[in-house]
Amino acid sequence: MTTQTFTDRTGQSYDPFDLRKHYEPLRVVDVCDALDGIGYFNIGLVSEEIRPLWPGMKFWGVAYTLRCVPANKPMWTLESTEDIVAAHARWFDTVGRGALGFNDQLKPGHVVVTDVGGADNVGLWGSENAMGVLEKGGVGIITNGQCRDTGEVTLQKTPMVCKSRGRTIIPGRIEAVETQVPVGIGGAQVRPGDIVGVDDDGVVVVPYEVAPEVARHAKEILLADMRARGKRYETLGMERDETVDAEAIERYYAGLAA
Incomplete structure (x- = not known):
């Protein structure tokens, strides 16, 4: 890049x-x-309800923004265990990945700032896909939505900042529509290239x-x-x-x- x-x-x-x-x-x-x-x-003050998932977290990085919206179509009934295990693949094969295929655009030092667009009760980020950001050199993920698999995320010390803990998965609940556009999280505007920081006191956008x-x-x-x-x-x-x-x-x- x-x-x-x-x-x-x-x-x-x-x-x-x-x-x-x-x-x-x-x-x-x-x-x-x-x-x-x-x-x-x-x-640049992000609402205190958007917090580091585990104590002692600290990072500073360059904002890479992801904008999502609630899905407007339901997930269909899956007929086999194989299909249920592969629910994400089945969903993406049918409706497309949208803007979720962005990892190859990340640079070391990026922070992925995710606006879920009001989608609720969906763990867009979890213990596995969050590590994909780290593999590309990302230093953290911030979202005004939920994170799931939080025990594993904490054990891994994955730098995850979120509004709350979740349980459910993406299909039928949320779609990623665009990247590298201005987004709003916790009352703050975040644009590509802004400097974003996190520690135990919260989140700030410069x-x-x-x-x-x-x-x-x-x-x-x-x-x-x-x-x-x-x-x-x-x-x-x-x-x-x-x-x-x-x-x-x-x-x-x-x-x-x-």
Whole structure:
């Protein structure tokens, strides 16, 4: 896939896949504070009901968007165990895969952001197909719908962010209609190329026009917090950990600049 460059609001071009490296050490809160600082109040804040499926998850990536709608045709009765096991294949053979054959378009660093269009009670994402995204280098999946097989997804540490847990499968319930178009999830607009981040505090979307300057400000916010917390550690006699290792963060960014 050809690398696509984006232009920030100062007119400078950049590669979002290179820029995402500047986001990797950051917390969601650092980025939210930076967005506030440039006047982007509440822009990009995804509703807290869309949450990481398991604690300790963190990723930053470039948005690859998928738009779905509820299916308007039912799944027919399947006549044999073989057909029931192959229900997805039977459905796709009849109605088509729509926009679901997108994995070959993914690049390392993509986050697949999925708008289910209001379809409910359907596990579009599960423990097997989510790993297909990871095989192509995707760093996470975010959906305003459901994930199923959640015990396995958690065991695998598959980076899945969803509104709720589900049980049922795709046929007769949901169709994928297009990719790489603007979508809305949790009250936030997401476009191809926006920077999307997740940690235990939730999800934030950074519009690509301001992503470079937000990264610069958020880095300094993180470092200031680490230094201040490091002093608290010393006062309280706490053993230092990586969350207060400002020197390591400075070395990381120095390496990016080299």
